Amino acid sequence: MARQLAGAAACRDRLVAEGVNLEAFNNVETAADVAMVMTALGYETFNVYGTSAGTILAQHLLRDFPSRLRSVVIDSNVPAGRGDVHTEAAAIAAEILDAVVRLCEDNDQCSAAYPDLRREATELIDRYNREPVTVDVFTPGTGEALEMVLTGHLPGL
Numbered sequence: 461m462a463r464q465l466a467g468a469a470a471c472r473d474r475l476v477a478e479g480v481n482l483e484a485f486n487n488v489e490t491a492a493d494v495a496m497v498m499t500a501l502g503y504e505t506f507n508v509y510g511t512s513a514g515t516i517l518a519q520h521l522l523r524d525f526p527s528r529l530r531s532v533v534i535d536s537n538v539p540a541g542r543g544d545v546h547t548e549a550a551a552i553a554a555e556i557l558d559a560v561v562r563l564c565e566d567n568d569q570c571s572a573a574y575p576d577l578r579r580e581a582t583e584l585i586d587r588y589n590r591e592p593v594t595v596d597v598f599t600p601g602t603g604e605a606l607e608m609v610l611t612g613h614l615p616g617l
Contacts, residue, residue: 487540491520495528504528511535550613557581585612 475482494517498506507530510518518532519540538552561578564570574580589612597608 487516487520488524490517491524494521495525498528505530507531507533509533509535513538516540588612 472482494508505528508518508521510516510533512535515534515537516539518534521529522532523540561581564574564577571577588610592609592611594607594609596605598605
């Protein structure tokens, strides 16, 4: 991770030194680039699959180029107006968890099966904040094992 961050910083510094306006690179421009590349490749319509942060690009394509899209799959959606996905990840996760808890509370079967879900979720989050847990995760493609510290840092449930 440190090498990736250092490499990204070096790339940014080089581009800025060359006079490249990094503000011109955003999801709206990327969606236009995708449509332009598809045209250059001879595709009048095309399919889009977006996951996580890629769903933001898919949403811009849906908004700006709907007639060009044959199909769109949006998996693990991030709302397009959220800003930086990485800095807002905890807030987004908290909103999702709250929505799941509310859905359960509003459903007779779920609320009967989990009558204290909100309290239990809050207690679990508090426990992980007090006593973080280290878990092994595996890098897709390489299978490299990495240790990740799991905390409960979710603002206001």
